Amino acid sequence: MDAKTLKIKAAAEALTYVEDGMRLGIGTGSTADEFVRLLAVRVKDGLDVIGVPTSERTAALCRELGVRLTTLEETPELDLTIDGADEVDPELTLIKGGGGALLREKIVAAASKRMVVIADETKLVEALGAFPLPVEVNRFGLAATKIAIERAASSLDLSGPLTLRMTGAEPFVTDGGHLILDASFGRIPDTRALSLALHAIPGVVEHGLFLDLARVAILAGADGIRTLTTKTER
Numbered sequence: 083m084d085a086k087t088l089k090i091k092a093a094a095e096a097l098t099y100v101e102d103g104m105r106l107g108i109g110t111g112s113t114a115d116e117f118v119r120l121l122a123v124r125v126k127d128g129l130d131v132i133g134v135p136t137s138e139r140t141a142a143l144c145r146e147l148g149v150r151l152t153t154l155e156e157t158p159e160l161d162l163t164i165d166g167a168d169e170v171d172p173e174l175t176l177i178k179g180g181g182g183a184l185l186r187e188k189i190v191a192a193a194s195k196r197m198v199v200i201a202d203e204t205k206l207v208e209a210l211g212a213f214p215l216p217v218e219v220n221r222f223g224l225a226a227t228k229i230a231i232e233r234a235a236s237s238l239d240l241s242g243p244l245t246l247r248m249t250g251a252e253p254f255v256t257d258g259g260h261l262i263l264d265a266s267f268g269r270i271p272d273t274r275a276l277s278l279a280l281h282a283i284p285g286v287v288e289h290g291l292f293l294d295l296a297r298v299a300i301l302a303g304a305d306g307i308r309t310l311t312t313k314t315e316r
């Protein structure tokens with residue numbers, strides 16, 4: 083089964099969590115796009131939902147397909163967020179931000195009663211970190227922030243290149259106008275300690291470690307769907 087089919091299967095399963103009248107957070111990425119496509123079909127059939135998109139890209143797709151949108155200003159509390167992930171560990175801690183939308187994704191997930199992650203099963207890992215951790219940083223003081231991140235990582239015995247994300251010859255710029263440093267630290271044994279250390283650096287806007295946010299992970303594989311839940315969800 084190809085990757086796109088698996089993404090569609092995970093997205094279809096996530097639709098079973100969506101109920102009429104819900105206020106949704108709508109994620110970013112190729113898997114979230116499949117969710118939007120399936121959601122739009124249900125909306126055409128009469129499902130009444132409203133969504134907060136986690137990126138301009140997702141907003142554009144929702145508009146094109148007729149999914150009604152709102153903002154967190156108008157609708158600050160959401161029922162359910164459906165989003166993809168770059169890595170998922172067995173406790174449902176995530177690495178996100180491969181698509182560069184981690185800041186809005188985290189704000190939207192935190193404003194939701196429940197976050198459901200959709201992915202193909204290759205995203206499930208024993209320990210996070212093979213996927214470089216995206217760290218969103220302010221443009222001001224980039225070099226100083228980079229050194230501060232290296233020092234913070236080193237205090238946790240982590241090291242590895244911090245690469246400024248590019249789009250062609252230009253730095254990639256997030257929807258919030260910031261830059262992204264992709265941190266190739268390798269395996270991250272203590273995600274909570276790294277999260278705290280990164281948040282303590284003034285130039286760091288946000289990082290792609292999602293702790294205590296996802297409650298359900300729907301993972302599609304050749305043998306079918308595997309659903310992981312946190313203890314609070316059971």
Ligand SMILES: O=C(CO)[C@H](O)[C@H](O)COP(=O)(O)O
Pocket residue numbers: 109110111112113114165166167168177178179180181182183184187
């Ligand atoms: O975090 C994200 C965007 O910032 C995406 O959810 C993540 O990169 C997964 O994307 P895809 O579904 O295309 O594999």
